[in-house]
Every structure is written in C-alpha cells, then in structure tokens.
Amino acid sequence: MRKQKETAGVLSQSKIAPGIYDMWIETGIAADARPGQFICVYPRDKSTLLPRPISICEVREDRRALRIVYRVAGQGTAEFSGYREGEPVSVMGPLGNGFPLEAAEGKRVFLMGGGIGVPPILELAKELPVPGQIIVGYRDDRLFLKEDLEKYGRVYIATEDGSAGTRGNVMDAIAANDLQADVIFACGPMPMLRAIKAYAQEKGIPAYISLEEHMACGVGACLGCVVKTAQVHHHTNVNNARICTDGPVFEAGEVEI
Amino acid sequence: MNTQITIAGVTFKNPVMTASGTFGSGMEYSEFVDLNQLGAVVTKGVANVPWPGNPVPRVAEVYGGMLNAIGLQNPGIDVFLERDIPFLKRFDTRIIVNVCGKTVEDYVEVVERLGEEPAVSMLEINVSCPNVKEGAIAFGQKADALYGITQEIKKHARQPIIMKLSPNVTDITEMARAAEAAGADALSMINTITGMKIDIHRRRFALANKTGGLSGPAIKPVAVRMVYQAARAVKIPIIGMGGIAGAEDAIEFLLAGACAVSVGAMNFTDPCLTEKVIKGIESYMEQYHIENVTDLIGAVEES
Known part of the structure; x- marks a missing residue:
C-alpha cells in the first residue's frame, strides 16, 4: 500500500447540501484505499501551500475511482468546489491507518x-x-x-x-x-x-x-x-x-x- | 558536468539538501524520493532527551507560506541513534544531524553522542528555533551568546559544525561573523521568521503558541538577501534556504553566495521536490554550459 501523489481526473461534482460537495475522482489511489483512510488534495492556487486532508467517502467497485464529500471551509476547499468533470485534481494517498x-x-x-x-x-x-x-x-x-x-x-x-x-x-x-x-x-x-x-x-x-x-x-x-x-x-x-x-x-x- | 560540492572537507554529490524539520529523518519521504539522489538529508532536530513539543494547532497556512510552532518535538538521542541513523545509513547520501537543546550542556551531550557515530557527516546546531522558550533562540539572537555556544560546541564536536542562524536579528552579518570567529565550520540560513496569524471570526490565534515560524515562498527574498550579506561578511561556506520551490530558487541562492541549498516547507506541497530541484540545476548548467556547480557560487554580477 504505497502512498502516491498524482494528477487525477474529476469524474463528477455536485453540491449535496449547503456548503457540502460531492466529488468523484478517478485515481490509482483507489486501488488500495481502506475505510477511514484519507487523501490530501492540493489547491492549484500557488498562494495556498498546504494540502487539504479529506476523508475517503466511498471507493468504486472496480477500485479505480473514489469519492470525497467535503465542506467548503476556506480558500482551498472553495477552489475544489469549482472543479468540473474532466478537470485535473492533484491528490496524494491513501493516507493513515483506517478503521480496524x-x-x-x-x-x-x-x-x-x-x-x-x-x-x-x-x-x-x-x-x-x-x-x-x-x-x-x-x-x-x-x-x-x-x-x-x-x-x-x-x-x-x-x-x-x-x-x-x-x-x-x-x-x-x-x-x-x-x-x-x-x-x-x-x-x-x-x-x-x-x-x-x-x-x-x-x-x-x-x-x-x-x-x-x-x-x-x-x-x-x-x-x-x-x-x-x-x-x-x-x-x-x-x-x-x-x-x-x-x-x-x-x-x-x-x-x- | 560536475555537481559535487565540498563543505569543511566533506564532499556532497550535489548541493541539494533537506531543511531540518521538514523531512523527518528521511523515512517518511523515502516513498516519494530516492534518498540516494540527495546531496544530504538534514534531520529533524534532536535533543538529549525526548521533547513533547507544543500544544496544537501547531501549523497554519498564510499567503504564500505557512506558520509552524511544533516546538522541536523529538524522540531524544537514544531512539534517534537506534532507529533513524540505521535507516539513513542504508542510503548513499550524507547525513547531517540537527541538534537542539535548552542549555549548553544539553547541546554538548548530543554532540558528544553523535561524535561516536561515523555515519554522521556534519552537525547542524539549531540556535534559531523561534518556538521554544528556553535555550535555542536565546543563543541565536545575541552575537556574544552565539559566539560562546559555538566555541563550546566546537570543543566537543568530532564532526564539522554548521551554525543555523536566525533571521530574527537586526544585522545578520554580525551573527555570521560571531559564529565564524568562534570556529563554526559553516553556516546555514535562514531559519523561520517569527510571525502570527489571527482568526478574525473566532478572534483567536491560529496557533496555540500564538507566534510561529514563517516559512515558504513568502520568505525567499529575505533569505536570499541575508545569504548574500552573510556570504560577503564571512569566508566559511553557507547553506542557503528559505522558500525554495524549484531549481530556479535554488540557483538564486547559489548565485547569492550559498554553496548548497536546502528544500524546506515546499516538501509539503510537493513531496518529490528535492529530486526535481537536482534535475533542474543540472538542466540549468547544461543550458548555460556550466561545468562545475561551484562556478555558480556567489556568481551574481556586482556592477
């Protein structure tokens, strides 16, 4: 279960509650992801240096895509919420130990x-x-x-x-x-x-x-x-x-x- | 093309290192970076006993950078020698150990223990952490105190010592000269710049420690200026750092007078950055037909 950083692709994004967004990402990280692990998502805006840790909500059956559901809490997550299907998204993971x-x-x-x-x-x-x-x-x-x-x-x-x-x-x-x-x-x-x-x-x-x-x-x-x-x-x-x-x-x- | 450099008799395959505190002891980044490619791994600061560090939040993002107030959490020299050094020894890279302490005796104890470990090439003495109340920065902000601790450590050190300077001083050249006069073999600069962030909605400090060290691209121009000033003031080699986000930044430090560079906070943004900086320096040398990387040191045009 090696960690990797990659430029992945946004498959879909929707707003599912006020300030809450639902994004599916096609990524190799999904292959080994376990429940309770998280990914780091990196904003493109160069003034924001640090990755945003976001928990893995779901892994697609074929283990080639994963879903994150996150709240817009600041500049970085506000940027993510604007991503549309087909856009690149920079991610690292899978991170952490997950639930036993x-x-x-x-x-x-x-x-x-x-x-x-x-x-x-x-x-x-x-x-x-x-x-x-x-x-x-x-x-x-x-x-x-x-x-x-x-x-x-x-x-x-x-x-x-x-x-x-x-x-x-x-x-x-x-x-x-x-x-x-x-x-x-x-x-x-x-x-x-x-x-x-x-x-x-x-x-x-x-x-x-x-x-x-x-x-x-x-x-x-x-x-x-x-x-x-x-x-x-x-x-x-x-x-x-x-x-x-x-x-x-x-x-x-x-x-x- | 020759990327090799020498500091105090120690040769490095290239001038790219990791800034202390941003790379753990290399283990955490070895999944992303081939440590064999690096000029050196500079470890997280280690003290004579374990330090728990500061309360959380310890980190906060600011425009073009970040604040940290980790408080030099470390497992202590015993665990460090048993676990971290054997791990790093497996790689073909130089090991520089960052040493922290609260009193002169603390520093000396760590320096003496490390003297028994031949795999450690150099020691970097942290007298510039802004986030611990005792010791550390107290030695790094007054020229006479810096002179005293440098001289004392030099008496006990088997390896060459690098004094890591604080930018939170009125005149960096005064500090650089004091370290050199006391026998320091090299300098590294800059440590972080003391900063503060306030959450206006909660009316609270972003960090539990209130103040923290600013790092990242936001501080690079300050760092380049200080490296330039210090390089003109002293003869000993300088390792430059502060906001390096790519090879261009690293080359800027070399031209300003640094003979090596360290990648710091930007490892967090791109865990593979160190390798990219090494390759980028090589491309630059190729582009401008530079045979030796040492030809770049201090090579900014003065006229």
Whole structure:
C-alpha cells in the first residue's frame, strides 16, 4: 500500500447540501484505499501551500475511482468546489491507518458520524463484515448521504433542531432508540467524540474514533498534527501520536481528547 | 558536468539538501524520493532527551507560506541513534544531524553522542528555533551568546559544525561573523521568521503558541538577501534556504553566495521536490554550459 501523489481526473461534482460537495475522482489511489483512510488534495492556487486532508467517502467497485464529500471551509476547499468533470485534481494517498474492520467480526456495531464526519462512515458501512447500526447527526434536515447509508444498515438520525429523527445529538439517538453495541466506530466533531469515549468507557466497550487536526505534510514528517496519547507512543517516544500517520483512527482509550 | 560540492572537507554529490524539520529523518519521504539522489538529508532536530513539543494547532497556512510552532518535538538521542541513523545509513547520501537543546550542556551531550557515530557527516546546531522558550533562540539572537555556544560546541564536536542562524536579528552579518570567529565550520540560513496569524471570526490565534515560524515562498527574498550579506561578511561556506520551490530558487541562492541549498516547507506541497530541484540545476548548467556547480557560487554580477 504505497502512498502516491498524482494528477487525477474529476469524474463528477455536485453540491449535496449547503456548503457540502460531492466529488468523484478517478485515481490509482483507489486501488488500495481502506475505510477511514484519507487523501490530501492540493489547491492549484500557488498562494495556498498546504494540502487539504479529506476523508475517503466511498471507493468504486472496480477500485479505480473514489469519492470525497467535503465542506467548503476556506480558500482551498472553495477552489475544489469549482472543479468540473474532466478537470485535473492533484491528490496524494491513501493516507493513515483506517478503521480496524476485524474488530467488528461477530459484534453488534455502532457506526457513528456527525456533520462532515459522516462521509467516511459510508465506505466503512459498505466494507464492514457485519451489518452496522448507523447513527448519524446533522444540524438540520438537509441530510446528506442518508440514502447511500441506508443500503448498508439501519440508519438512525439525530438533528440539532429536531427537524428530522431524534432532536439532539447522536448520543440522544442511541438513548431514544434503545440501541446496544459491543464496539463503536466514529468520526465527527470533538464534543461528539468525547461523548462517545465516555460512553464506551462506561459500557466497557472499545471505540475507534477518527480524529482531525491542522496538517502540513500528511505523511508523518512535520509533526504538525499530533494528539496527546495516554502512553508514550512507540514512534514519537513522547505522549504524542501523529494523526496523519499513526491515526487518524485511534482506540478512544489511547488518546487524550 | 560536475555537481559535487565540498563543505569543511566533506564532499556532497550535489548541493541539494533537506531543511531540518521538514523531512523527518528521511523515512517518511523515502516513498516519494530516492534518498540516494540527495546531496544530504538534514534531520529533524534532536535533543538529549525526548521533547513533547507544543500544544496544537501547531501549523497554519498564510499567503504564500505557512506558520509552524511544533516546538522541536523529538524522540531524544537514544531512539534517534537506534532507529533513524540505521535507516539513513542504508542510503548513499550524507547525513547531517540537527541538534537542539535548552542549555549548553544539553547541546554538548548530543554532540558528544553523535561524535561516536561515523555515519554522521556534519552537525547542524539549531540556535534559531523561534518556538521554544528556553535555550535555542536565546543563543541565536545575541552575537556574544552565539559566539560562546559555538566555541563550546566546537570543543566537543568530532564532526564539522554548521551554525543555523536566525533571521530574527537586526544585522545578520554580525551573527555570521560571531559564529565564524568562534570556529563554526559553516553556516546555514535562514531559519523561520517569527510571525502570527489571527482568526478574525473566532478572534483567536491560529496557533496555540500564538507566534510561529514563517516559512515558504513568502520568505525567499529575505533569505536570499541575508545569504548574500552573510556570504560577503564571512569566508566559511553557507547553506542557503528559505522558500525554495524549484531549481530556479535554488540557483538564486547559489548565485547569492550559498554553496548548497536546502528544500524546506515546499516538501509539503510537493513531496518529490528535492529530486526535481537536482534535475533542474543540472538542466540549468547544461543550458548555460556550466561545468562545475561551484562556478555558480556567489556568481551574481556586482556592477
């Protein structure tokens, strides 16, 4: 699974919710990509130096294309949102470790996504060896990727304004539907991941959470994107792990969040 | 065509190196770059004990560059010698180890340990990191302090030493002269320029450390100017760096007086950049019928 940087081609792009874009890219990176891994996308604008880390949402069956669903958060992602079919896009990947699928074997599983943390849950649900209980949280009823997720498991929705599913967050959706699990896989904002970590500790079950942080290199060299770890990390030899390379997925008990 | 250069008796197959802190210990980039092609790998700074570094966010993008405040996170000299040096030894490239510390004794300890490792060709002494509060930059912003630490390290170093200078000073030539007078074998410049970014929507600093080091193409003209000034002030060789994004930039540094160059922040934009810079320098030499790359050093027309 060698990392590569290449000029790939945009296959399609559409806006699927306010500020949320859905792009399919034809790229050799798709061949080895696993759920929970990410790619770096490089803006063309030379005033923007750094790649944008974006999670892999889906890999096409023939493993020659992959899908990213991302939010326009600044100059770089605004540029990406303007790309049209047939245009080049500079990408590097696959990056990071991804979710440990084997941990789901024979288990009751929660697949939890919040906001722009929902996209990686799709490929995860698709490749998981068992059907997952998919619990996803949104701000309001503009529910992106819901139909895609429904193909791979029962989907439970939470919205902050109560306009769809359970009013509140993903934890409220678990309680409202009286759901149970032996293992959790999750991606989302830090408050959600903290709540999941606390819930998993209380239940005594493992939770694999995907983290994000400002990055520069994406390959583990710059030490920009670290997270505090409970133990001295084997690579860094301090209580820090690199999210880009040692993560982005960590067992919640390993990290101080 | 001859791309070989010599610094303090050490020969390099070409003048292209990696700037400390932007290339790890080479391992992370070995999937993208054939390390055998490089003049040298300059490692991330290493201290006598592991350093955890600063809180996150540690990096932020700015126009034409980036800010970083990593805080010299490193695994300490023991792990570095057991893991990183054996990895780098597998390649046909020079190894230059960047050394950091909080006190003179810290630096000396690392320098002495590295003295037992013949695979390390040179030591680069980091007295110019703007992101750690003690030591480091304190030695790099006052000429007498720089003189003192250079002299002390020189007493203990088996390999030739490169003093890495900070641009955050009033007169770079004063610092260059102090290092040379104290016995430095070479200089490298520039380290990052202290900067700041504020997120106006959240009214917060972009970096947890508030300030960080600015690098990338935005700083290149400052770096070229400082290399030029220092090259005229001292006789020891200078390794030039700061925003190199291609062979053209590298050649600019050579013409300004650098005898070698390091590729830094732009490795993040293009992980294969170092190899492209090497090839680009060769094409330039071919185009202008330059036999030795050393003919380019300081060769800017003065009139």
